[in-house]
Amino acid sequence: MAYQIIPLSISAVDNIACPHCQQNVIDWIQEQYIQPCEHTLFIAMDIGFEYITDDFEQTMQRSVDDLHAHDDQVNMFAEITQSTYPNYLIFKSDLGAQGYFRYIGFTA
Structure with missing residues (x-):
């Protein structure tokens, strides 16, 4: 398994910080609340991607465009989790709608 899942016990409106540099990659104080740092591989929800690096997308079985189209x-x-990226962390948090989650990938 190339990834490690880390469930977060936080509310949907809490900030989420990078485990390496401590920058808030989800920062609700900012007008653009998505603030990826150099360690962020992707920020996704069950309904699509908010951010993804080219390096990570190239390791996925389907393109982001294909995923969003379907x-x-x-x-x-x-x-x-089917990505072939060598090692990464996935922070999983509640999205605020029942049964929906946010996934943030960081380099390991």
């Missing part, structure tokens, strides 16, 4: 049929967690 978002009603996609299991986002399954898609990101």
Whole structure:
């Protein structure tokens, strides 16, 4: 397994910081709340990607465009965990809608 899942016990409106540099990659104070740092590989929700690096997308079995075109049929967690990226962390947090989650990938 190339990834490690880390469930976060936080609310949907809490900031999320990078485990390496401590920058808030989800920062609700900012107008653009997505603030990826150099360690961020992707920020995704069950309904699609908010951010993804080219390096990570190239390791996925399907392109982001393909996933977004078929978002009603996609299991986002399954898609990101099938990546061949060598080692990465996935922070999983509640999205605020029942049954939906946010996934943030960081370099290990």
